[in-house]
Amino acid sequence: MPKALEQQHQAQESAQTSTGQKLDWRRKISDHVAFGLLVYTGLHIFGTMTQLxxxxxxxxxxxxxxxxxxxxxxxxxxxxxxWEGLSEEQATDPALAPAFKREVTLMWAAVVGLPVVLTLGFKGLSALF
Incomplete structure (x- = not known):
């Protein structure tokens, strides 16, 4: 029993960020989405403005x-x-870290890659017409 309690305590400690706040996947994904949309918009406008x-x-x-x-x-x-649909317990579960990293990586690949692909694609289309 003491060993199980110690493992549970260690899991809770590892779920805290360096600022002392508890890990919350819902908040973290929301931050990534907000910053991702800013980056995407900036890249997209930069690419579009060069075409204009x-x-x-x-x-x-x-x-x-x-x-x-x-x-x-x-x-x-x-x-x-x-990620918003997670319960309070699931939102702080460190076992969801691999799934979170996978989805954040996919989102950032789209955020950075899509403006480049769109700009090049529309540039190619404009060359055809």
């Missing part, structure tokens, strides 16, 4: 901005909603 400065008069850069609203915001919200 070319002076082609194409509607494709504007279509790319519509994709921002129509695709990435609901996708990021989906990531966040998957």
């Amino acid at each position: 400065k070319t002076g082609n008069g194409s509607m494709l850069p504007y279509l790319a901005l519509v994709i921002l609203v129509a695709a990435i915001i609901p996708a990021c919200r989906w990531f966040e909603m998957r």
